[in-house]
Amino acid sequence: xxxxxxxxxxxxxxxxxxxxxxxxxxxxxxxxxxxxxxxxxxxxxxxxxxxxxxxxxxxxxxxxxxxxxxxxxxxxxxxxxxxxxxxxxxxxxxxxxxxxxxxxxxxxxxxxxxxxxxxxxxxxxxxxxxxxxxxxxxxxxxxxxxxxxxxxxxxxxxxxxxxxxxxxxxxxxxxxxxxxxxxxxxxxxxxxxxxxxxxxxxxxxxxxxxxxxxxxxxxxxxxxxxxxxxxxxxxxxxxxxxxxxxxxxxxxxxxxxxxxxxxxxxxxxxxxxxxxxxxxxxxxxxxxxxxxxxxxxxxxxxxxxxxxxxxxxxxxxxxxxxxxxxxxxxxxxxxxxxxxxxxxxxxxxxxxxxxxxxxxxxxxxxxxxxxxxxxxxxxxxxxxxxxxxxxxxxxxxxxxxx
Numbered sequence: 373x374x375x376x377x378x379x380x381x382x383x384x385x386x387x388x389x390x391x392x393x394x395x396x397x398x399x400x401x402x403x404x405x406x407x408x409x410x411x412x413x414x415x416x417x418x419x420x421x422x423x424x425x426x427x428x429x430x431x432x433x434x435x436x437x438x439x440x441x442x443x444x445x446x447x448x449x450x451x452x453x454x455x456x457x458x459x460x461x462x463x464x465x466x467x468x469x470x471x472x473x474x475x476x477x478x479x480x481x482x483x484x485x486x487x488x489x490x491x492x493x494x495x496x497x498x499x500x501x502x503x504x505x506x507x508x509x510x511x512x513x514x515x516x517x518x519x520x521x522x523x524x525x526x527x528x529x530x531x532x533x534x535x536x537x538x539x540x541x542x543x544x545x546x547x548x549x550x551x552x553x554x555x556x557x558x559x560x561x562x563x564x565x566x567x568x569x570x571x572x573x574x575x576x577x578x579x580x581x582x583x584x585x586x587x588x589x590x591x592x593x594x595x596x597x598x599x600x601x602x603x604x605x606x607x608x609x610x611x612x613x614x615x616x617x618x619x620x621x622x623x624x625x626x627x628x629x630x631x632x633x634x635x636x637x638x639x640x641x642x643x644x645x646x647x648x649x650x651x652x653x654x655x656x657x658x659x660x661x662x663x664x665x666x667x668x669x670x671x672x673x674x675x676x677x678x679x680x681x682x683x684x685x686x687x688x689x690x691x692x693x694x695x696x697x698x699x700x701x702x703x704x705x706x707x708x709x710x711x712x713x714x715x716x717x718x719x720x721x722x723x724x725x726x727x728x729x730x731x732x733x734x735x736x737x738x739x740x741x742x743x744x745x746x747x748x749x750x751x752x753x754x755x756x757x758x759x760x761x762x763x764x765x766x767x768x769x770x771x772x773x774x
Contacts, residue, residue, distance in 0.1 A: 408743040412733030413697055414751045417679040418726040421714045421753075424616075425671035429586030431652070431663045433577035435551055440573060441467060441566045442544040454557040457657075458549045458576065465547040465558075465573055467566060472542040479535035486531040490524035497521045553578040554657075577661055580654040584617055584630070586667050587645035595671070604673025608632035608648075615650045619665040628652050628659070632669070671712065678724050679717035681751050684732035685710070694724070695731040695738045697746045703731070703738045716754035 445467040452464050500517040549555070556575045560566065566573070588596075600607035612631035619626055630652035639646050650667060652659065684694050685708075693707045708723030724730070729746055731738050738744055 408701060408745040409737040410734060411697070411731045411738050411744045411746055412749050413729040413731050413746040414681070414684070414749060415729060416720065416724055416726045417717060417751065417753050418676065419679065419753060420674050421677045421679070421719070422670060422674050423672040423677075423712045423714060423719065424668040425588075425592060425712065426666055426668050427586040427588060427648075429584050429665060429667055431659050431661055431665060432583045432585055433553070433579070433661045434581055434583050434651075435553065435578040436661075437550055437576045438572055439464065439547060439550075439576065440569055441465070441547060441571060442568060443467060443472070443541050444568045445471065445545065445566060447560055447562050447564050447566055448545075450558045450562060452555055452558075454555070456555055457579070458552065458555045460549055460552045462549045463546055464549055464555070465560075467545040467547070469542060469545045472538065472545055476535070476538040476542050479531065479538040482531040483528070483535050486524065486528035490521070490528050493517070493521040493524040547573065549576060551576060551578055579657050579659075581630075582652045582654045582659045582661075584615075584650040584652055584665060584667060586648055586650075587640070587643065588648055590639060590644050590646070592671070593639070593646045599673060602673075605670055608635060612651075613670055615652075616668045617650065617652060617665045618668075619659070619663060626658065628654075677711070677714065678720045678726045679714065679753060680720055680724070680730055681716075681732050682713075682718050684730045684735070685718065686735065695735055695740075696724075697729045697731060697738075697744060701743045701745065703740055703742050703744055705740050714753070717751070 447465060448468045449466040450464075451466065452458060452462070458464070497514075497517040497520070500514040503513070553576045556577075558574050560571060560573050564571075596605065596607070599605035600610075606613060612633060615630050615632060617628045617630065619628070630650045632648065633651040634649040636647040648669075680694065686693055686695070691707050692710055693705050696704050696706050698704050706723050706728070709721045711719030711721045713719070729748070731744070731746070732751070733749070734744075
């Protein structure tokens with residue numbers, strides 16, 4: 373039995389010795405760690421740009437008119453369809469005209485009677501004057517006839533004024549559109565009594581052009597003041613700076629060009645914002661009051677900027693950063709401060725100098741300190757996404773902007 377154990381030990385020892393030597397030699401060449409993961413990198417785009425600030429706001433009609441009657445009476449007819457487009461001067465409502473026609477006829481009769489009295493007073497004055505000249509009449513009689521003529525002249529003017537008023541009241545029984553635009557629904561049915569100036573009949577809003585109201589925070593407002601003083605960007609109080617407004621999204625997304633035409637004269641103390649307004653052409657009537665939109669307004673003068681695609685950005689709770697690749701293929705994170713988006717790329721205000729290789733595809737495979745195999749695919753600024761034109765739009769209304 374001892375012989376068998378000795379023989380077995382003799383056979384196993386060389387194998388164990390070989391294993392020890394293999395472990396001491398370490399792993400074979402090329403097996404020092406996981407292989408370098410493939411990623412796609414780009415160098416930042418460095419070019420001269422103009423930044424555009426973006427704000428939320430809503431459209432409002434340039435003109436909003438409440439239609440009320442100027443005379444009292446019973447509504448006789450509604451002459452439009454709810455929600456129609458109407459033209460200035462178009463007949464909207466008719467109030468029962470019969471009482472007003474009667475008043476007009478009475479006033480006309482009053483004018484005729486006043487004319488008759490004036491004619492008689494004139495004749496009597498002529499006779500009194502002739503008698504006075506022949507010394508058959510008294511001065512007192514002449515003065516009395518003169519006063520009667522003056523009274524008749526005044527009575528005629530009063531009668532003519534009453535006639536003019538009745539004609540005006542009769543005209544007011546036909547309520548017409550004071551402007552062109554889209555009308556709302558009729559708020560009063562035929563047969564109801566309408567009181568002068570009290571009963572709201574409907575409303576009309578203008579359609580073209582439209583106003584767009586938005587609020588600018590205090591910091592941005594002060595930036596615009598600084599840019600205007602330095603000459604980098606004109607003040608909208610002096611120049612109708614161009615704007616671009618986007619409404620909707622997806623297949624419903626549309627963009628409209630316009631220009632600034634007003635900025636308020638005080639900062640809202642409750643919100644810390646300044647109200648601004650743009651004027652937007654709306655020839656096809658797509659835009660409506662209350663519609664939400666996003667406005668882009670020139671936010672800087674021309675300057676050189678570092679641009680990267682949004683796909684390269686990573687964000688955690690306290691910072692924004694990108695993954696860069698060093699010359700030896702090692703991944704290095706860089707904290708960055710971001711600006712606005714220009715020509716489809718994001719401005720990097722600090723953290724990059726433009727010479728780096730930034731990972732923007734395969735970021736999930738790039739761990740800080742790990743080796744990667746980068747492939748360069750240079751991104752380009754999208755000239756089709758250049759924001760509103762630098763030239764100011766034609767001035768259509770008096771300018772009063774920031």
